[in-house]
Amino acid sequence: MKPVIYGALFALIANAAAAADIPPAPVARVEPVTDTYFGEAIVDRYRWMENDKDPDWLPFLKQQSAHTRAVLDQLPKRDELFRRIQQLSGDMANASDLQKAGTRLFYLQRPVGANNFKLFVREAGKDRVLVDPTKLDTKTSHVSLDWWRASPDGSKLVYGLSKDGSEDSVLHIMDVRSGAVLKERIPDTQGASPSWLADSSGFFYNQLTGKVNTPERYLDAQARFHKLGADPAKDPVLMKRGQDAAVQYEKIQMPLIVASAQSKTAVLLLADVREEKRLYTAPLQDVLRGKAQWKQATTFADEVTDFNLHGDELYLLSYRQHPRGRLLKTSASTPSLVSAQEVAPESALVLQGVTRAKDGLYIRALDGGINKLLRLGADGKVANVALPFDGTMRAIDTDGNAPGAMLILTGWLQPTGIWSLDANGKLADTGITPKPPIDVSAYTTERRFATAKDGTQIPYTLIYKKGLKLDGKNPAFISAYGSYGAAAYMPVFAGRTLALVDQGAVIGYANVRGGGEFGREWHRAGQLENKPNTWRDLIAVCEDMQAKGYTSPAYQAIGGRSAGGITMGRALEERPDLFAAVVSGVGWHNPLRYVAEQNGYGEEPEWGAIADPAGFKALKSIDSYQQVVDGTKYPAILLTTGVTDPRVAPFHPAKMAARLQAATTSGKPVLLRVDFDAGHGMGSTLAQQDAEAADTYAFILSQVGK
Numbered sequence: 001m002k003p004v005i006y007g008a009l010f011a012l013i014a015n016a017a018a019a020a021d022i023p024p025a026p027v028a029r030v031e032p033v034t035d036t037y038f039g040e041a042i043v044d045r046y047r048w049m050e051n052d053k054d055p056d057w058l059p060f061l062k063q064q065s066a067h068t069r070a071v072l073d074q075l076p077k078r079d080e081l082f083r084r085i086q087q088l089s090g091d092m093a094n095a096s097d098l099q100k101a102g103t104r105l106f107y108l109q110r111p112v113g114a115n116n117f118k119l120f121v122r123e124a125g126k127d128r129v130l131v132d133p134t135k136l137d138t139k140t141s142h143v144s145l146d147w148w149r150a151s152p153d154g155s156k157l158v159y160g161l162s163k164d165g166s167e168d169s170v171l172h173i174m175d176v177r178s179g180a181v182l183k184e185r186i187p188d189t190q191g192a193s194p195s196w197l198a199d200s201s202g203f204f205y206n207q208l209t210g211k212v213n214t215p216e217r218y219l220d221a222q223a224r225f226h227k228l229g230a231d232p233a234k235d236p237v238l239m240k241r242g243q244d245a246a247v248q249y250e251k252i253q254m255p256l257i258v259a260s261a262q263s264k265t266a267v268l269l270l271a272d273v274r275e276e277k278r279l280y281t282a283p284l285q286d287v288l289r290g291k292a293q294w295k296q297a298t299t300f301a302d303e304v305t306d307f308n309l310h311g312d313e314l315y316l317l318s319y320r321q322h323p324r325g326r327l328l329k330t331s332a333s334t335p336s337l338v339s340a341q342e343v344a345p346e347s348a349l350v351l352q353g354v355t356r357a358k359d360g361l362y363i364r365a366l367d368g369g370i371n372k373l374l375r376l377g378a379d380g381k382v383a384n385v386a387l388p389f390d391g392t393m394r395a396i397d398t399d400g401n402a403p404g405a406m407l408i409l410t411g412w413l414q415p416t417g418i419w420s421l422d423a424n425g426k427l428a429d430t431g432i433t434p435k436p437p438i439d440v441s442a443y444t445t446e447r448r449f450a451t452a453k454d455g456t457q458i459p460y461t462l463i464y465k466k467g468l469k470l471d472g473k474n475p476a477f478i479s480a481y482g483s484y485g486a487a488a489y490m491p492v493f494a495g496r497t498l499a500l501v502d503q504g505a506v507i508g509y510a511n512v513r514g515g516g517e518f519g520r521e522w523h524r525a526g527q528l529e530n531k532p533n534t535w536r537d538l539i540a541v542c543e544d545m546q547a548k549g550y551t552s553p554a555y556q557a558i559g560g561r562s563a564g565g566i567t568m569g570r571a572l573e574e575r576p577d578l579f580a581a582v583v584s585g586v587g588w589h590n591p592l593r594y595v596a597e598q599n600g601y602g603e604e605p606e607w608g609a610i611a612d613p614a615g616f617k618a619l620k621s622i623d624s625y626q627q628v629v630d631g632t633k634y635p636a637i638l639l640t641t642g643v644t645d646p647r648v649a650p651f652h653p654a655k656m657a658a659r660l661q662a663a664t665t666s667g668k669p670v671l672l673r674v675d676f677d678a679g680h681g682m683g684s685t686l687a688q689q690d691a692e693a694a695d696t697y698a699f700i701l702s703q704v705g706k
Helices: 004-021 056-075 077-091 284-288 495-501 521-522 531-548 565-576 589-597 601-607 615-623 651-664 686-703
Strands: 033-037 041-044 094-101 106-108 118-123 126-133 142-150 154-164 170-175 204-209 223-226 237-239 252-259 265-271 277-281 293-297 304-310 312-317 326-329 341-344 350-357 360-368 370-376 381-384 394-396 405-410 417-421 427-431 443-451 455-465 478-479 506-510 556-563 582-584 636-644 670-675
Touching: 041 293, 056 094, 056 670, 056 686, 077 360, 077 381, 077 495, 077 686, 094 142, 094 405, 094 417, 118 142, 126 154, 142 417, 204 265, 223 252, 223 326, 237 252, 237 284, 265 284, 265 304, 277 284, 293 312, 304 350, 326 350, 341 370, 341 565, 350 394, 360 394, 370 394, 381 405, 394 531, 455 531, 455 556, 478 531, 478 565, 495 506, 531 565, 556 565, 565 651, 582 686, 589 601, 589 615, 636 651, 636 686, 651 670, 670 686
Parallel strands: 094 394, 478 506, 478 556, 556 582, 582 636, 636 670
Antiparallel strands: 033 041, 094 106, 106 118, 118 126, 142 154, 154 170, 204 223, 223 237, 252 265, 265 277, 277 293, 304 312, 312 326, 326 341, 350 360, 360 370, 370 381, 394 405, 405 417, 417 427, 443 455, 455 506
């Protein structure tokens, strides 16, 4: 018995020594502020955190970070996981976007071993790097490529760069043949959505007018036109709110002007957080002269989410009274939905987008979280295009003057690849993205359905090692999102998550309501006053897994990112007994205070407006920060934030961490992980993503006794 006693004693001594090296988490300053909404008082203990100039703000983040870093670094599995993650991600190239333009193919890819995505061009069978943001990195900062678009003939390129994941893009222009970067620079171009003229002489773009890090940042954006070689400061403003009495819209909507190489008509889109758009049309030459008389084609109520313009034919993807979508055709010069012709009827598939090739219109569709591809031919018939496996179409691009398409395809256990599709429907892997030397033969996937309280079947996917024992003792990490009608957590190659699966864990993804996996009805069933369905669907999935023996409460972890913070936060509050650990990545936890952040007012169509009684009620119901209850035994919680995050202000995770640290009585850790040179994750480097994954997986395993 002595070895056991001595072993335990040495372990206690080691743990005590490690604990002595861990700086304590700071106790947040409590300075209550009370707001009254429609007669109801809401107390905010940590309102001061909304002011990033407060003298306590940066010290609070640094002390939280030091505490969290010390805790995570001493976890026994952390280094092992990090090495495996680096191997998995370092061995893998990752393509995320592409465009055919003239004789050139442009594609965005993170090469094997690279720290960030680079833009390549393939011409005459040879590949060349066009934009490599890693060359602009310093020891303390990194640069990311936010967006890009080649001109129709492939001769020019417009793209946006930003620092440290801020997404605060500065627009650049390149001559593709020579690789020379032109002198023009245009700031405030996050989400610029450029659209080139057919002759590559210039492009329309969107520019923000509000100050960075203020609630006005995304309000009253403007549509402008830049002619190559011109002074950007003199670019004409072609649409802004109040400029045209015939085009009235709200301050949260961004005006975007789109040209087509196959049409003399331009389209004006008014867009906000909703997938639906308002569309207007006008002769392109009138738009360029600033003399456009815009004709309304659709309203938000028409629920049009995508369009295609060819000559005088305007194709519209509409969900109105058809919650899974149908494709309509009308005149671009005299648009009318009343007389529009239905060319692709509603079906069991959810229609997502449309793009034109010489051999027809290609329609991206969705079947409960799995992508499908359809083609509408010249004969008016819609045919299915067989894909090589069930998975996700990360991108599709076509050339109106050439048949076929280029696709980026991936699956849970199928690495990402760039595929070519010919006019005969034959698909071939181009080999542009090399297959990684990762053996996936030991793993398997399973598609299951859980029954929600109202009887709705909630799909979820599991990934685990073959031979798994259903004894309830497997660590399980289940992620969910459920917002904006977005089909989140579609099949994407498991990659670094296999490091956690190697530890005997089950990885899962729940397609909860609020997403778009089954069309508009699925979205609305988890939106506004229906939002509780989102986190209760996740609870139902976890209960189903536990009932089947995949895991049990002592081994169950849940996670989500961004708006998934609502799902995580409210699930842990309603059922703290159901989970051992909760991970919220850059999570939105204090929606009642959206008015204090730059990505705030534009969110009202999804969550509700604080000035409206029904909106306030809906916002309060999803505010996990305000729902924390003192004296509750909460599970272990890891929250993350990036200081430059433009989408979810860092005060959300910070407030939530402070509130939970003060309230919980479980003795389990509440950690706030801070990246000081990262934002929402869009521009994070490979190294940053690897480190966060290692921290997350080590944290989960430490809480389930593995």
